[in-house]
Amino acid sequence: MIHPQSEPPLSPIPDHGTISSTGPLAEARPVARLSGAEAKDYLKQRILPEYPVILTDVMKDAPAMTKWRPSFFESNYPDLTVYVGERAVTMREQLRNIEISTEEQPAPYPFNFDIRSATPELMKDLVPFVSFGRTDRTVHPMTPHALTGGTTVHEMFFGGRGASFPKLHFDLLGMNTQITQVMGDKEFFFFDPSQTPYLYPSAADPRTSEVNSIFAPDLERFPLFRHAKPLRVMVHAGETLYFPAGWWHVTRIHGPSITYGRAVVNASNWRLMMREDLGRWRRTHPMIALPAYVLGNALGSVFNVMEAFG
Secondary structure: OOOOOOOOOOOOOOOOOOOOOHHHHHOOOOOOEHHHHHHHHHHOOOOOOOOEEOOOOOOOOOHHHHHHHHHHHHHHHOOOOEEEEEEEHHHHHHHHHHHHOOOOOOOOOOOEEEEEHHHHHHHOOOOOOOOOOOOOOOOOOOOOHHHOOOOOOOEOOHHHHHHHEEEEEHHHHHOOEEEEEEEEEEEEEEEEEHHHHHOOOOOOOOOOOOOOOOOOOOOOOHHHHHHHOOEEEEOOOOOEEOOOOEEEEEEEEOOOOOEEEEOOOOOOOOOHHHHHHHHHHHOOOOOHHHHHHHHHHHHHHHHHHHHHOO
16 A cells, blocks of 8 residues: 555545445445545645545535536537547437436446537636645646646546446556546545556556456456455545546446546656656657656756745
């Protein structure tokens, strides 16, 4: 287990979600929940604990939390179209789908899009942004877009009962992640990076697992998975989940759901992001990859100094 760098690990606070798991997930541990002053103290840390946590009320003042409802999107974005696999689905169709979604016939998922490119006018509904760490490096004017250009920084997801992102994986570019439930609940199962040997990373894509399903794993084919010890949390409407880079996870949805997801960069993952960027640039812009990497690390050092005295 990865522990915080400057203090003991957060004490787990029981999650009172009612959805139970079976098999190897039956003993899944809960994730800590913080609110009020505890949450504010957590957010002020320069380097955050490398451990998932639920912040119950940090986005309560953002307009999105009361404005973003199915009726709003149906009125304003009925023809916004997302490809789910090879299928084109409009917003109007998806909103109907999530109303009737079942475990047996779930709505298409993931129905997701980049807020900044598809609906940039909605960015103002997310203000004030939650800043994880002393500086919000993701949106700071000193941070070039090229550093975060390999992933979607602000993203929205619409799903219904029975929908899931079942493939065990961890996120791109060494990014920490913020997940805020605007409507409905979403369940997460996490495995910390130290458990990677039990999770059978794919040779073709080491960020994804070959385990067929964490809910019904083939333990004859993946015997080491029985030793994996997950965390489990239900993120309720209005709550924000923060989890660090490298944590394996899957999700599942138990009713109509609207989720805001955001990539997060702070002191804890800047160097990891730069190493991931270096690999990306070597594939796409090999001539500038190393100079860009050196400049990016220098910028990280500037941020460190600013935050130390800020």
